[in-house]
Amino acid sequence: MIASFNLTHFDQVDESPDARTFIEFLDARSGFAGERGVKELEISMLAVAPGNVVLDVGCGTGDDVREVAGLVGPDGKVVGLDASCAMIDESRKRASGSGLPVEFVLGDAYALKFPDQSFDRARADRLFIHLQAPEKALAEMVRVLRPGGRIVVSDPDCDTIFVDSPKYETTRKVIHSVCDQSGSGMVGRELPRLFRHAGLSNIACAPRVLTMDLTLMHRLFDGHLAEPAMAAMFAAGEIDCWWQEAARAEAEGRLYAGVTVFTTVGEKM
Ligand SMILES: C[S@@+](CC[C@H](N)C(=O)[O-])C[C@H]1O[C@@H](n2cnc3c(N)ncnc32)[C@H](O)[C@@H]1O
Numbered sequence: 001m002i003a004s005f006n007l008t009h010f011d012q013v014d015e016s017p018d019a020r021t022f023i024e025f026l027d028a029r030s031g032f033a034g035e036r037g038v039k040e041l042e043i044s045m046l047a048v049a050p051g052n053v054v055l056d057v058g059c060g061t062g063d064d065v066r067e068v069a070g071l072v073g074p075d076g077k078v079v080g081l082d083a084s085c086a087m088i089d090e091s092r093k094r095a096s097g098s099g100l101p102v103e104f105v106l107g108d109a110y111a112l113k114f115p116d117q118s119f120d121r122a123r124a125d126r127l128f129i130h131l132q133a134p135e136k137a138l139a140e141m142v143r144v145l146r147p148g149g150r151i152v153v154s155d156p157d158c159d160t161i162f163v164d165s166p167k168y169e170t171t172r173k174v175i176h177s178v179c180d181q182s183g184s185g186m187v188g189r190e191l192p193r194l195f196r197h198a199g200l201s202n203i204a205c206a207p208r209v210l211t212m213d214l215t216l217m218h219r220l221f222d223g224h225l226a227e228p229a230m231a232a233m234f235a236a237g238e239i240d241c242w243w244q245e246a247a248r249a250e251a252e253g254r255l256y257a258g259v260t261v262f263t264t265v266g267e268k269m
Pocket residue numbers: 010011012013026057058059060061081082083084087107108109110124125126127130131
């Protein structure tokens with residue numbers, strides 16, 4: 001059980017009892033099967049060139065900022081922005097002494113404090129799902145992007161979470177409650193439409209299925225299912241039975257669970 005972490009509270013990391021649990025979640029997530037492939041896909045779709053100035057909105061611990069900084073070279077720069085002081089502190093700590101051309105700023109995706117057309121590339125990974133109005137954040141990313149620049153946004157669609165469990169009804173309730181409690185639980189499938197509405201061109205979307213094991217399922221769902229509001233949705237013991245079945249499936253090598261992540265690219269003309 002993860003003490004204070006709740007997947008659906010990434011919009012309020014600093015208000016949580018222990019912001020560290022959110023950092024630990026991101027570190028644990030990076031070790032899971034398929035995750036590296038999604039990161040590589042995002043970075044290839046961003047098509048960063050030496051000398052580019054890149055913005056990473058909702059940069060978390062800044063690991064991607066440092067990776068992209070290795071591609072822009074000494075004449076470029078990568079700016080990581082996040083609404084959480086804990087994340088920005090952690091990003092600065094991790095980049096300290098690296099000599100990479102990075103900068104980390106505290107800020108809000110809805111109101112970027114950058115001039116119009118000041119970046120060659122902009123990206124956001126697993127941010128929009130936590131926002132009530134992702135279209136506003138996208139409009140801000142488009143505003144600060146130079147003509148000819150690219151935007152890449154990657155998000156899961158929580159309604160595509162699947163768990164092969166005979167307990168269909170409980171599975172549906174778990175998935176729908178995670179989806180409904182997220183800022184924009186179904187934003188993954190909506191990204192191409194949001195990109196079109198934002199006036200972007202040459203839009204392409206690459207859905208990828210990420211599978212999860214029992215450990216990742218617990219990390220994802222425990223905090224959320226422990227919320228008092230969930231008590232009304234599930235019968236006494238229902239969640240425990242669901243977990244017991246998942247544990248049996250894992251022990252017998254037949255657990256199959258995952259989610260689709262939609263990585264979308266567009267260009268500003
Ligand atoms: C799930 S994490 C993803 C972090 C990183 N992009 C990654 O892929 O590892 C979401 C991040 O978005 C940040 N965030 C949430 N709401 C935000 C907002 N309105 N403006 C900027 N950052 C925000 C959170 O603090 C958190 O660091």
